[in-house]
Amino acid sequence: MPLIALRQLLDAAADGGYGVGAFNVNNMEQIQAIMEAARETQSPVIVQASRGARSYTNDRFLFHLMAAAAELYPEIPVVLHQDHGNSPETCISAIELGFTSVMMDGSLLEDGKTPADFEHNVRVTREVVEHAHARGVSVEGELGTLGGIEDGVGSGEVHLTDPDQAVEFVERTGIDALAVAIGTSHGAYKFSRPPDGEVLSMNLIEEIHSKLPDTHLVMHGSSSVPKDLVDAINEYGGAMQPTWGVPIEEIQQGIRHGVRKINVDTDLRLAMTGAIRKVFAEEPDEFDPRSYLKPARAAMQRVVAERMVQFGQAGHAPELEAKPLEEMQALYA
Ligand code: G3H
Ligand code: 13P
Ligand code: ZN
Numbered sequence: 156m157p158l159i160a161l162r163q164l165l166d167a168a169a170d171g172g173y174g175v176g177a178f179n180v181n182n183m184e185q186i187q188a189i190m191e192a193a194r195e196t197q198s199p200v201i202v203q204a205s206r207g208a209r210s211y212t213n214d215r216f217l218f219h220l221m222a223a224a225a226e227l228y229p230e231i232p233v234v235l236h237q238d239h240g241n242s243p244e245t246c247i248s249a250i251e252l253g254f255t256s257v258m259m260d261g262s263l264l265e266d267g268k269t270p271a272d273f274e275h276n277v278r279v280t281r282e283v284v285e286h287a288h289a290r291g292v293s294v295e296g297e298l299g300t301l302g303g304i305e306d307g308v309g310s311g312e313v314h315l316t317d318p319d320q321a322v323e324f325v326e327r328t329g330i331d332a333l334a335v336a337i338g339t340s341h342g343a344y345k346f347s348r349p350p351d352g353e354v355l356s357m358n359l360i361e362e363i364h365s366k367l368p369d370t371h372l373v374m375h376g377s378s379s380v381p382k383d384l385v386d387a388i389n390e391y392g393g394a395m396q397p398t399w400g401v402p403i404e405e406i407q408q409g410i411r412h413g414v415r416k417i418n419v420d421t422d423l424r425l426a427m428t429g430a431i432r433k434v435f436a437e438e439p440d441e442f443d444p445r446s447y448l449k450p451a452r453a454a455m456q457r458v459v460a461e462r463m464v465q466f467g468q469a470g471h472a473p474e475l476e477a478k479p480l481e482e483m484q485a486l487y488a
């Protein structure tokens with residue numbers, strides 16, 4: 156299936172000055188929602204699967220669903236990306252499965268929880284880069300750990316990405332894209348008040364970009380957690396606490412300073428859950444799964460399409476033709 160490499164897409168995004176959303180998937184409806192949003196907005200897109208998603212779909216379902224997506228949406232350039240690979244083995248198995256991009260998250264040990272030291276991170280990331288680039292596959296690395304400020308671990312500051320260390324990390328690993336820790340965290344509960352310069356270090360992005368102008372930066376934990384999506388869940392029986400996510404304007408500021416890949420999962424989960432709760436609340440006699448999965452898919456499509464416009468990738472699909480991975484391999488060689 157003709158998937159595009161992350162490196163090719165992010166190089167184009169850098170030339171065009173736009174960002175590209177990387178949306179997490181776990182099932183058919185989510186893949187359909189993303190592909191329909193991409194077609195609606197004529198966007199290239201990054202579809203990503205976590206380790207949890209790969210085990211949930213038993214890999215083969217995921218692979219064949221993505222093959223169907225590539226077949227049904229031939230005009231949409233799609234990257235298939237491993238999100239948060241915890242070890243070289245995870246990344247290598249993703250490459251064998253046909254992913255065109257992998258994240259080696261060596262900021263944490265293999266358990267995906269314990270912060271790793273710099274040398275461990277360099278070692279595992281370099282190992283993945285050598286394996287991946289020899290096959291034309293792109294690699295994202297991460298330096299610093301997410302959730303540094305409000306997760307109650309340490310002082311917070313020490314987990315943010317250090318710009319000088321970032322330069323050394325990129326030089327020693329040869330990665331295509333660098334995920335930076337600037338104070339965001341995964342999930343719905345990122346901030347307990349609207350984030351300002353105190354809790355979100357957007358200035359770090361500018362500093363890292365000025366030192367590494369040719370490295371594509373990645374923002375994880377970039378859901379905006381819109382109030383209307385949280386309210387919809389609560390209106391139909393949910394019990395979510397007040398919470399704030401990453402404002403779109405902050406992401407757009409990042410895009411002006413080298414951010415090219417923006418990871419969004421939570422907003423999609425919120426949209427689907429609100430839509431499903433609404434059907435359950437309003438039509439308690441309904442039991443056909445399609446009656447709630449269809450509105451859930453449509454709600455997710457709306458959020459994805461909105462982000463595609465906000466990140467600037469909308470309209471750029473027709474400009475891109477996926478280079479075969481052999482061509483990418485030759486570029487690295
Ligand atoms: O990085 C986290 C993503 O939201 C994926 O989450 O590991 O629950 O699939 P997951
Ligand atoms: P959110 O939880 O903010 O959507 O972040 C997703 C993410 O970073 C996946 O890697
Ligand atoms: Zn992430």
